[in-house]
Amino acid sequence: MRNITFTLNGEKVTVETTLSRRLLDVIRIDLGLTGTKEGCGEGECGACQVYLDGKIVNSCLVPMSNVIGREVQTIEGFAKTKAYEKIEKAYIEEGAVQCGFCTPGMVMATNALLKDNAHPNSKEIKESLAGNICRCTGYQTIFKAVKKIADEEEK
């Protein structure tokens, strides 16, 4: 056990834990932010995605040793941003959510995609969301929501 300090959604936090503990567990259990989900625990589904120093990662694969002194943003933090509002609006209008379990991860991945590439084509959208499994929506409405945000940027 040791104290590990990092920035979470813009605020410094210190947790007493082990270096090998998963970031996902620290976020969910120690810090009580449960918007980040565990779908597989093996890096295969994307439900646990968060930003680490602005880059998207599967938090179930990140040990706390990699988090020391770095910046973590979860869906709870991202949900307070302007970028989130646009994604929320498009997802709502397209009906891109069903059971919702993949959704926070999908939202984080959508933002990561659009940050890198403001006008992705269909192929780029598909490829960049391939790490996020959704068993409900068949992905169609998610693609549409992403397109909609990109198109609106253009205007």
Added chain:
Amino acid sequence: MKIKDPVNRVDIQAKLNGSVKYIEDMIFENLHYARTLRSSIPRGKILSVAYPDIIEGITIVDKNDIIDKNEVSMIDTDMPIFADSEVNYVGEPIALIVGKDKNQVIEFFNKIIVEYEPLEAVLTMGDNATFSKRTYTKGDLSKYSTLEEFSGHYKTTYQEQLYMEKQGVVANYVDKRIEIYGSMQCPYYIKNALINALGFNENRIRVIQTTTGGAFGGKEDYPSLMACQTALASIKIGAPVRLIFDRREDIIFTTKRHPSETNITSYLENGKIKGMKIDVELDAGPYLGLSDVVLQRAILSMTGAYQIENLEVNGVVYKTNNVFNGAFRGFGAPQSLFALEQHMTQIAKHLGKDPLDLRREYFVQTGQLTSTNGIFHENIYLAKMADKLEEISDYKNLKKESDDGNLVGYGFAIVPHGGGFTGDGEAVHIKAVVKLKKDTEGFVHILVSNVEMGQGALTALAKIVASALDIPLDRVVYKNTDTHAVPDSGPTAASRTTMVIGKLLYEAAVKLREVMDVNEEIIITEHYKQPDYIEWDQDTLQGNAYLSYSWAALLARVEVDPLTLEVSCTDIYGIYDVGIPVDEKLLLGQVHGGVIQGMGYGMMEAMYSDGGKIQQNSFASYAVPTTVDVPNIHSDWIINEYEDGPFGAKAAGELTLVGVAPAIASAVADAIGKDIYEIPVLPEKILEVTK
């Protein structure tokens, strides 16, 4: 508001920003964790279970802790809560190891040694024991038995629901009452299982559904087992106990779609199908579960959208020592319709006919007899749907070439799905009761036991009520189900929520409309009444097998790489008849989700058992469709109001899945020029049939 007004899902915002709580997100004071000790062999006697020295804080809960009956009551009570002296499948629960410290639980768990005396396990269907056999006939097949025979033998394997939220429940024993929280489809199934297992008076049992992250049938019966186990644990230790599977456990050990084998023989005369003899076999695993009901839907869906005058249909559910199977979107129909649709494709080829033209010759029509000699009483527009399908796909001008040298193929499936429980099940077994309550502030509360599991029930039912009352959607309140607050309106299954429950709520709303202005609390109760045109004999399976049918006409386009034999599905065209869409966005959500799950079943999701153990245990080894696998989906629907559905709506949830795998399999057959008899159509299967 009006039913035609488009709405946004009422539960969407909290799901988007992550604030909604699933069972794993909920906080319970003094929560204990449970892990399941499971059988490692398919069949045997338990000789001993050697536990390490008990550490403080660890509790073992097993057959010795049974309070009344060691039974998980579903249709039968053959499944034990904890294995008694024998185990009957790999993964059968023997005990729960419970403790406050998760690491301690796992450490203890890893040191347990179970010794067995293995018994001979039954791992294939065949001459062994059966759970049920069912038969029906139509016309007189014996008159045609000398005609030309055309036969095929069709096989399907397991499919795992793979809901994104794993199975999970929490049991909490407080003040002599047991409370169950969890991810579930059927709160009253759980309640009834607890009454049977604990012998408690029903007031001492309360089941509360928590936001459910997908289910697809996988949370229909299975949570009853987990609820019984955790209830016993919570009673024993006097604290809340949580059982949430890890993904591997969930994939390997929970219920799946039944593997099947179907034999179809058609009797042909002058290019016409005069009759069919069909035999369907399903592998149930060791316990009955819902398998007899699944079998009934399998055989009652067996002739699909086609009028076959002379029939003999037999179905068998085998008892094996493979994993225990259950409900999955489609419930037996996907297996039957795969077999039937391949058979129709193959007959067309045999007779040198266009596959859609051949199907058109046999489309069922209003007023005709169904395969079980009921009457199709509702309007059926299959020919019009087929026309529309040709139109949206530009079928007459479809090209058989691709730019990159792939083999291109097209395949049809025209399929029904019967809404609600089979036969008179809604009236005899379910007997749904719904309530609408208007409070003094003018809010209208929906009180039903049907749950939101992602499919959109919260929005669809609220929209039906709001439209019937012509009030804004946000005046209608419909929360997660709590058996202390709502009557038993039956399970969330069989695509019955919108059609059957929606109609009852509509009727209640019509009555409430008359008294909306009265300034006091008003409760309207509605009971299910079977429409008088339904006649059903459960012993002979004769009459109206379903209240009404929804229909889908599908065309799939695939490309097959001639070298690797990899299949990609590029387009799915679909025309749907669900009466009317209660909400277009919700319907499209069902269409897209069903198409992709059906596509997985047809060409990707390979799950097999070896020595009684499921071999695929993760997202890596069990490939479900991801964004890169998704075809273009072109869909449309016809309007065909159903008199006994709310605003004319019929069932939609399962319909969207059942025809997809058959259409894709036929398209692959078209591309490679060989018949397909098994799904999923993996490259190695294509190699087998092409070499």
